[in-house]
Amino acid sequence: MSEPLPGSDVVAATAVAHVNIALIKYWGKAEENLILPRTSSLSLTLDDLYTTTTVAFTAPGGTGASKDTVMLDGAALSGSPLNRIHDFLDLVRGRAAQAGSPVGFARVETFNTVPTAAGLASSASGFAALAGAASAAAGLDLSPRELSRLARRGSGSASRSIFGGLAVWHAGHDDESSFAEPVPGDLDLAIIVLVIDAGPKAVSSREAMRRTVATSPDYNAWVERSADDLREALSAIAAGNIARLGAVSESNAWGMHAAMRSAMPPVNYLTANSITAVDAVREIREAGAPAWATMDAGPNVKVLTSATAADEVEASLRGRLTGVIPGLRTIVARSGPGLEVRSVAGAIAPMTR
Numbered sequence: 001m002s003e004p005l006p007g008s009d010v011v012a013a014t015a016v017a018h019v020n021i022a023l024i025k026y027w028g029k030a031e032e033n034l035i036l037p038r039t040s041s042l043s044l045t046l047d048d049l050y051t052t053t054t055v056a057f058t059a060p061g062g063t064g065a066s067k068d069t070v071m072l073d074g075a076a077l078s079g080s081p082l083n084r085i086h087d088f089l090d091l092v093r094g095r096a097a098q099a100g101s102p103v104g105f106a107r108v109e110t111f112n113t114v115p116t117a118a119g120l121a122s123s124a125s126g127f128a129a130l131a132g133a134a135s136a137a138a139g140l141d142l143s144p145r146e147l148s149r150l151a152r153r154g155s156g157s158a159s160r161s162i163f164g165g166l167a168v169w170h171a172g173h174d175d176e177s178s179f180a181e182p183v184p185g186d187l188d189l190a191i192i193v194l195v196i197d198a199g200p201k202a203v204s205s206r207e208a209m210r211r212t213v214a215t216s217p218d219y220n221a222w223v224e225r226s227a228d229d230l231r232e233a234l235s236a237i238a239a240g241n242i243a244r245l246g247a248v249s250e251s252n253a254w255g256m257h258a259a260m261r262s263a264m265p266p267v268n269y270l271t272a273n274s275i276t277a278v279d280a281v282r283e284i285r286e287a288g289a290p291a292w293a294t295m296d297a298g299p300n301v302k303v304l305t306s307a308t309a310a311d312e313v314e315a316s317l318r319g320r321l322t323g324v325i326p327g328l329r330t331i332v333a334r335s336g337p338g339l340e341v342r343s344v345a346g347a348i349a350p351m352t353r
Contacts (some may be wrong), residue, residue, distance in 0.1 A: 005050065006327055008135055009347055011056070011057050011059075011103070011137050011138075011139070012054060012055065012057075012137055013054070013055060013132075013133045013134075013136035013137040013305065013341060013342065014052065014053065014054040014055075014133055014134065014341070014342040015052075015053055015129045015130075015131075015132030015339060015340065015341045015342070016050055016051070016052050016053075016056075016126075016129060016135035016293075016330065016339070016340045016342070017050060017051055017053075017124075017125045017126075017129035017132060017158075017161045017162070017163060017338075017339045017340075018045050018046055018047065018048065018049060018051075018125055018164075018336040018338075019045070019046050019049035019051075019114055019122065019124060019125045019161065019333075019336075020043040020044060020045040020046065020124050020125075020160045020161045020167065020221075020339065021039050021043060021046060021294070021296070021302050022042065022043045022157065022232045022294075023042045023043060023044060023190050023233060023245065023249040023252070023294065023304065024039075024040075024041050024226065024229050024248070024249065024252050025029040025039070025150045025226070025252055025253060025256045025296070026039060026041040026156050026169065027039070027043055027209060027212065027222075027256045027259075028209050028212060028213040028219065028258075029169050029209060029210075029213070030171070031334070033088035034152075034153070034174070034175050035153060035155075035156045035178075035299070036171065036172060036173070036174070036175075036178050037156055037169070037178070037257065038171065038223050039170045039171055039223055039225070039226040039227065039230075039256070040158075040168060040169060040170050040226075040230055041160070041168070041169045041171075041172045041230070042166065042167070042168050042169075042230060042233050042234070043157070043160045043166070043167055043169070044159070044165065044189055044191060044304075044335060045161060045163060045165060045166075045167065045335065045336045045337070045338065046191055046333035046334070046336045047182060047194075047335065047336035047337070048113070048331065048332075048333045048336070049111055049113055049114040049125065049331065049333055049336075050112075050114070050125055050129075050335075050336070051110060051111070051113075051114075051122065051125035051126045051128075051129040052110070052111045052129065053108065053109070053110045053111075053126070053129035053130050053132075053133045054108070054109045054110075054133060055089075055106050055107070055108050055130065055133040055134045055136075055137045056107045056108075056137065056298070057103035057104060057105070057106050057134075057137050057138060058103070058104040058105055058106075059103065059104055060102050060103065060104045063139040063223040063312075066104050066105060067105050068082070068085065068086045068107075069106075070082055070085050070107075070108040070109075070110070070111065070165070071108065071109045072110050072111075072112070072250070073110070073111055073112060073186050073336065083118045083263065084154070085108065085130065085154075086129065088130060088153060089106050089108075089134060089135075091150065091153055092131075092134040092135055092138050092140070092150075093104045093138070095138070095140055096138040096139060096140060098104065098317060099139070099140060101138065101139045103137070103138045103139075104129055104249075106134065106137075106292075106313050108130070108133075108134075108161035110126060110128070110130070111131070112125070117209075123154075123155040123157065123205075124155055124157035124158045124160065124161045125158070125159065125160075125161050126154075126155070126158070126160035127151050127154030127155040127158035128151045128158040128159075128162055129148075129339070130151075130154060130341075131147055131150045131151040131154065131158065131162075132147060132151075132162075132339045132340075132341045133141050133341065135147065135247070144162055144181075144196070144338075145179050145181065146296055147162050147189045147339065148160075148163070148179040148180045149176070149178065149179050150167075150176060150179070152169075153180070153181075155167070157169075158181040159178075159179060159182040159191075159278040161338075161339065162180060162309050162338055162339045163180060163181065163182045163217050163338045163339075164182070164335065164336055164337040165182060165183070165335045165336075166182065166183035166185060166187075166189075166237060166335075167180045167181065167182055167183060168180065168181060168183050168230070170212065180312075182338075183234065183237060185237040185238065185240070186240050187237055187242055187306075188202050188305060188306060188307040188308065188311075188334075188335070189243070189304065189305075189306065189312070189334070189335055189343055190304075190306065190307040190310035190332060190333065190335070191290075191302050191303065191304060191305075191307050191333050191334075192302070192305060192310060192313060192314045192330060192331070192332050192333075193300060193301075193302050193315065193330065193331040193333065194277045194300060194301040194303065194317065194321070194325075194328065194329075194330055195328070195329040195330070195331065196271065196273045196274060196277060196299045196300050196301065196303070196325060196328060197271070197299045197300065198300075198329075198336060199299075201297060201298050202270070203267055203269075203297075204297075208260060208263075208267040208269075208297055211260075211263045211264075211265075211267055212259055212260050212263045212267060214263075215263045215264040216259045216260065216262045216263040216264075217262055218255075218258055218259040219259045219263075220260070221257060221259075221263075222255045222259045222283055223241070223256060225252075226252060226255075228229045229248050229251065229252040232244065232248045233245055233248050233249065233252075236248065237333035241291055242304075242306055243290070245292075245293075245304070246292030246304050247292065248288070249294050249304055250292045250293055250294060251294055252254050252294075253293070253294040254297055256268070257269070257270060257295065261319050269295065269296075269297055269298050269299055270295065270299065271299045272298065272300055273325045273328075274299045274300075276318075276321070276324060276325060277293070277301040277321060277325065278293045278295075278301055280317055280320045280321055281293040281301070281303055283320070284313065284316045284317065287310070289305070289316060290305050290315050291303050291304070291305050291313050291317075292304045292305075303338050307334045307335070310332050310334065311332060314330050314332050317330065318330055
């Protein structure tokens with residue numbers, strides 16, 4: 001959905017996309033330009049962590065923006081972050097031109113409820129929201145699969161944030177075959193995010209991936225094992241068995257981090273506080289709680305649990321970790337919705353068919 005701004009030749013749309021947390025990880029690209037992954041992956045989209053993005057395109061040759069401008073949480077982007085979004089908008093402009101409705105430069109405004117570049121999947125929600133808003137503002141009518149493929153070109157994990165709940169991203173072998181889709185199941189899941197450090201990562205995910213793929217002697221073994229992990233995870237979901245899903249999710253994450261640590265030079269996102277948090281998760285699980293830890297590119301720990309047990313598990317973790325990990329913040333997030341697109345007037349339209 002798109003709508004002209006009153007008194008101008010600018011067309012705008014707003015989209016909301018939610019963070020997803022990978023249970024079976026994406027780590028490493030088989031092809032950089034198209035962002036084709038070396039492994040398929042599985043994720044859970046969350047309800048309380050999301051990005052809201054508005055894109056306003058000018059008509060070619062019309063008044064308005066003379067270059068792409070991007071505001072993130074009220075601050076103007078520049079340098080590599082701006083260039084990354086400009087390149088993505090060029091993809092949308094190319095599709096719009098092919099469809100016979102060319103658009104010009106864009107003004108982009110983005111707001112996150114999740115810290116940026118802290119290993120909390122802000123790029124997933126960010127590029128999924130950008131894909132939805134930009135394609136709508138450009139007048140493109142894309143299917144969910146097409147949106148997933150488009151979002152992937154900005155950030156691989158964004159392909160999964162097009163969908164709510166559980167989603168699997170098929171690695172594929174080319175642009176058309178690499179996309180995400182929903183995974184049916186009756187598991188009522190939640191993720192507890194233990195925010196240990198919300199600051200930017202010292203090593204970006206992209207650099208860490210490249211380094212791991214190029215230099216880690218353990219990486220190829222993890223890739224081979226990841227295919228088995230995904231089959232086990234999907235089987236666990238089909239059987240409604242959260243314990244099986246949690247166990248394979250933990251194993252897959254620790255294998256990924258082991259491969260990173262054996263890269264040259266090593267990539268180590270785990271801090272002493274991360275390990276303390278992971279130990280606390282194991283301890284409450286051994287005491288009977290449904291809780292399994294996973295970590296992405298950053299020091300923050302995510303805890304897979306059931307939606308019904310989430311508040312109790314969070315309280316137990318806070319009881320163990322408050323005062324032990326300075327400044328610890330916890331977020332309880334349950335299964336969330338897929339991409340939603342609004343006109344500038346605010347009417348919400350879920351991007352499902």
